[in-house]
C-alpha cells in the first residue's frame with residue numbers, strides 16, 4: 001500500500017472528510033443543545049467567565065470543560081478574551097432565556113423530541129409511523145393539548161419557528177387596503193399580534209382549537225393586546241370559517257395529508273371575501289432552490305413528528321389554489337426557507 005495515499009489531502013479529496021462530517025453532525029448539534037441544557041448561555045449573559053468559574057457555577061466535571069468551551073468558541077457561539085468566555089452576539093440574541101429572540105422553545109423540542117426521533121429514521125422509513133415520544137396514534141393535538149407541559153412546549157416551539165417571519169409578513173402583502181384578517185391555526189395569536197402592531201387598522205381573528213383559548217388569553221395579556229385580537233375556538237376541518245378580507249394560514253398546512261390540505265383549501269375559498277386573498281406560508285419544497293435540501297429534511301422531520309405531515313411542493317399548492325377558483329396566485333420567498341403564496345379572489349362585480 002502506498003503510504004502517500006493516506007494523507008489528509010487524499011482523504012479529503014475522495015469525499016471522506018465531508019462524509020464523516022455528515023455522519024457525525026449530531027455531535028455539533030449537541031455542543032449547542034448541551035449548552036442550553038446546562039444553562040451556559042444564561043450564565044455568560046451575566047458577564048464573561050473563565051473556565052474554572054463556568055465549571056464551579058454549572059457544577060461541571062473538570063475532564064471535559066476546557067475542550068467543551070474551546071469547541072464552542074471554534075463554532076462561533078462563544079468568544080474568548082481577557083475576561084474569559086462570553087456569548088457571541090448570536091448566542092446572546094437567541095440562546096439566553098428572556099432575550100426577545102430566544103429560541104429555547106424550538107431548541108428544547110429539537111433536543112428532547114426531535115433528536116431521539118431522528119435516531120429512529122430508518123424505522124419511520126420502513127413503517128411510515130411517526131417516532132415522537134410525546135403522543136401516539138392520530139390525535140396529536142388532542143394529546144399534546146391535554147397535558148399542560150406538552151401544550152406549553154409545543155406552543156413555544158411553534159412560536160419560535162414563526163416569530164422570525166413576522167417582520168417580513170407585515171411588509172410582504174398590501175395590508176393597507178384590507179380591513180379584516182383571519183388566521184387559521186393562529187395558536188396564541190403571536191403572529192397576528194405582530195401584524196396588528198404594524199397595521200393597527202386591521203380587525204384580527206385567530207381561529208384555533210378551543211383547547212388553546214386559555215393560552216391565548218394569557219398571551220394577549222402578557223403582550224398587552226387583550227381585546228385587540230379575537231379568539232374563535234373551532235376545528236378548521238369541520239366548523240364553518242368566519243369570512244374575512246384576508247384568510248391566512250402558516251406553518252400549518254404541512255401538518256396534514258394532501259387530501260386534508262385539499263379539503264381545507266376548498267373550505268377557505270368561500271370564507272375569503274370577493275377581492276380578498278388567501279395567504280399561505282410554509283417551508284415549501286422548491287426543486288432547484290437553495291432551500292430544497294433543508295426543506296426536504298424538514299419534511300422528514302414532520303414525518304417523524306406528526307401522524308400525517310409532510311412538506312409539499314410549491315407547484316402543487318399553486319395548482320390546487322387555481323383549480324379551487326382563486327383567480328390569481330403569486331408567490332415570493334419570506335425568509336427562513338419559507339415561501340409566501342398569495343391567492344386572490346376576483347372582486348364581486350354583480351352589485
Ligand SMILES: C[S@@+](CC[C@H](N)C(=O)[O-])C[C@H]1O[C@@H](n2cnc3c(N)ncnc32)[C@H](O)[C@@H]1O
Nearest residue numbers: 158159162185186187208209234235236250251
Ligand atoms: C404548527 S402550529 C402553527 C401555529 C402558528 N400558525 C405559528 O406559525 O406560530 C399549528 C397550529 O394549528 C392548530 N390546529 C391544529 N389542528 C387544528 C384544527 N383542526 N382546527 C384549528 N386549528 C388547528 C394547532 O392548534 C396549532 O396552533
